[in-house]
Amino acid sequence: MEQDFTKGWENVFDPTDLYRLGGDLPELTDPVLLYHFEGFVDAGGAGRLALGHLLAELEHRVVATFDVDRLLDYRSRRPIMTFDTDRWVSIDAPELSVRLAHDVTGTPFLIMSGPEPDREWELFTEAVDRLVTHFGVSKLVTVHGIPMAMPHTRPLGVTAHATRPELIGGQSSSFGRVQVPGSVAAMIELRLGAKGRDAIGYAIHVPHYLAQAEYPQAAVAALEAVTKGTGLVFPTDSLREAAEKTTAEIEEQIRSSAELSTAISGLEQQYDAFAAGSERENLIAEATPMPTGDELAAQFERFLAERDERDG
Incomplete structure (x- = not known):
């Protein structure tokens, strides 16, 4: 029987200590929270390119920022610093945040992105749940790519999973019961699903020989899956051109x-x-x-x- 490690520690550690809210927060009505963390399997850069494209194309502003000093191991992925002649002038500091954006129809939604936390996964997941409550999130959606033995000349497949079968319309999967290395994205779906939250994940099938390259087709497929599952409409012309x-x-x-x-x-x-x-x-x-x-x-x-x- 799986042990629930979330019971008890909430009386000692406050999940809200892991983030800061931005000022002048808007009132939202059942927004979707789209999220992806860098550091886990993402063949073709499907999730990273998809969310990066949205942040590049859509106006957005930060509404919550996580404490990366507590969540990241800097020695495992050292940030880039710039040295100029005789002094240090800058650091490319990592950021894990939630941003508010609007799709092409004006519908507001949230984007959570940044490096995957190295530590305090349970507390971080609870912190996400608190933010979901605070913003009144109706559905959480994550996307990433997985390498598959398929040619690039065939349509990209998608494996969908969710906290309720109704959320993915009974889509079939080629996977049975398997054990794989965990991720924060998967833990969010697991833990928040146990609390009755609606969460969906889309794994885009990327040709295995292109898994290490940037494959914009995978990002297009990811955004199409999100549109189908949420109704959000995104600008994709430049991504399709790429x-x-x-x-x-x-x-x-x-x-x-x-x-x-x-x-x-x-x-x-x-x-x-x-x-x-x-x-x-x-x-x-x-x-x-x-x-x-x-x-x-x-x-x-x-x-x-x-x-x-x-x-x-």
């Missing part, structure tokens, strides 16, 4: 390499066989010899590195 450019560059790389072209063709055949239901045991069948995901990724990473060097 996705089209990335796809064109990938196709250029494949055309210039017979090995890559053969590998992708084989992966397409095996993926289609799996999707049709003829191969249930593995997502990739073993009949056609092909490079491993790491070998494919290495070739694409070299190509993307050359592209970045050329562009910048």
